[in-house]
Amino acid sequence: MVKHVPGTLKKISVRNVRLGMFIHDLCGSWMDHPFWKTRFLLDDPRELKRLKSCGIQEIWIDTAKGLDASPSVPAVSLEAEEREVESLLREVVREEEENACAPCAFHEELERARAVHARAKQAVLSMFQDARMGQALQIGDAMSVVDDITQSLSRNTTAFLTLARLKSKDDYTYLHSVAVCAFMTALGMQLGLTGETLRSAGLAGLLHDIGKMTIPDSVLKKPGTLSEEEFALVKTHPRRGWEILKQAHADDIVLDVCLNHHERMDGRGYPGPVSGEELSIFARMVAVCDVYDALTSDRCYRRASPPAETVRKMAEWLNGHFDQRIFFAFVKVVGIYPTGTLVRLTSGRLGIVTEQTARNLLLPIVKVFFSANADAPIAPELVDLSAVQDAIVSSEDSAQWGFDWTALLGVA
Ligand SMILES: [Fe+2]
Known part of the structure; x- marks a missing residue:
């Protein structure tokens, strides 16, 4: 908003x-x-x-x-730009949805996903701390984390991805790694990756930022603007991570993703210089997953951006930052109104998006709980927008309304 x-x-x-x-x-x-x-x-x-x-x-x-x-x-006005982004995203909606129905409901998977998430966090914490101490990385430990996450996503894509949004500023680096692993895996599934290739893509997401363990916390967690020297230091983390992973005999996909996760299609990323054509599908995937998760997370220097606004914002950057095909596949994974998004309906009701089960990304299932017209709570009700005469007018910032999206969704 x-x-x-x-x-x-x-x-x-x-x-x-x-x-x-x-x-x-x-x-x-x-x-x-x-x-x-x-x-x-x-x-x-x-x-x-x-x-x-x-x-x-x-x-x-x-x-x-x-x-x-x-x-x-x-100059371009915001209104003109919004119209362009809207039509771009509607192109995604028009394409046939193949994986619309997950085999297991969101709340059915939630508790299992929560346990997997907690184990993944512990495993990443321990691996990253080993890296900080200069100890050899045990890739096998990371593999079992990837397998657990993949199984949870196979049962229900949304449950784990929604939990992956929950981070505090202090454990950001670890939980961002868990989140990027899950996004890489879900996106890989959407793109048709299987077997060892899919596993490596997930592992690459888990370990892409391991080079940050060589950067002092005083820089990583600095709340204010970084100096040019500090920013130059942060920009060394892909190369430092690549060196750690090379020593641990990581495979080519993991090494490629680590080194190139901040590269861009227009060649303006780092460490560079790399042009868009030279970037592998995995480097293109991680660019989208990394930015989406970073923007939708609270950081020490800014508040999280709401997921639907983030999707729109990233669609504006398609000319240069991301690979268009990969980005559209990603939108199919998270939705145009990702689960946990507060939306306003034409009826004046406010609700939280609970599932992307509809065959149309613009018509998710919404739990309505508040009347914006009456400025008062209403009895909570699950509304499948593909089956009723009501529609989303806009996405809203739940923090600005004073609502806790995690409590509304039952993931707090
Ligand atoms: Fe990074």
Whole structure:
């Protein structure tokens, strides 16, 4: 949910940014540049210089809070961009859904998934701590974690992926690894990967960030803006991870994913230089999984972005950051309104998306519990949007409404 005066947001090229503009958002992953705060008045010439040199191509400005671009500057309004993203995502919906019905219901799988998640966290914690101490990595330990996660996803894709969203700032690195493992596995299944290839893709997700264990916590968990030196240090983690995994005799997929997980299709990622054509399917997969999980998680320098808003935001970055085919497959896994998303319906009711069982990604099952019109709670009810005359009008930020999505969904 974007808070602004309608009609005041414009996307312009970074070349046309000048002092006095209010930066509403940076187009591109927050992890790819050191401007951790994304909304600010640009009034410092040094920040303007950094902004123009950090690789960002486009920026959203809010003309109600700062200077406007001159009329000769090409600009896209938020409304036009939203229409374009909407039609892009609807293309995914039109494609036939093959895996719409999971063999096991969400709440049936939830408790088993919770146990798998707890074991996975412990295993990753111990492996990463070994790496921090310079001890050899036991890949076999990681394999059994991957197998457990794969089995849970095979029973119900959504249960484990929803639990994987639950992280605290302190255990972010470990639980992000568990989440990326699950997303890589679910995405691999969607893309038709099987057997040892699917296993390696999951393992690669689990271990992709192991190089972070060589970066001091004072930098990894710094709440403010990173200095250029600190950011340069963080950018060494793919190469350092590759070295740890090479020593542990990890397979080629795991090594490739670790080294290239911050690369981009337009060649502007790191450690580079690598062009899009050179990136393997696994490197393209992890780019999507890594960014989605990072954005939907609370970090020490910013709050989690709601999942549906994250899907839309990532769709805006398709020109450059991600492989389009891989991204669309990912949207089929998580949904356009991922489980746990607060949505407003045409009836004025608010509800939380509980399952993606419908054959249409725009029509999930929603548990309604609040009337936005009456501003009052209503009796909770499960509504299958594919079977009733009600539809989603918008996704909402549950934190801004003061609702705890984990309690509403029963995963707290
Ligand atoms: Fe990373």
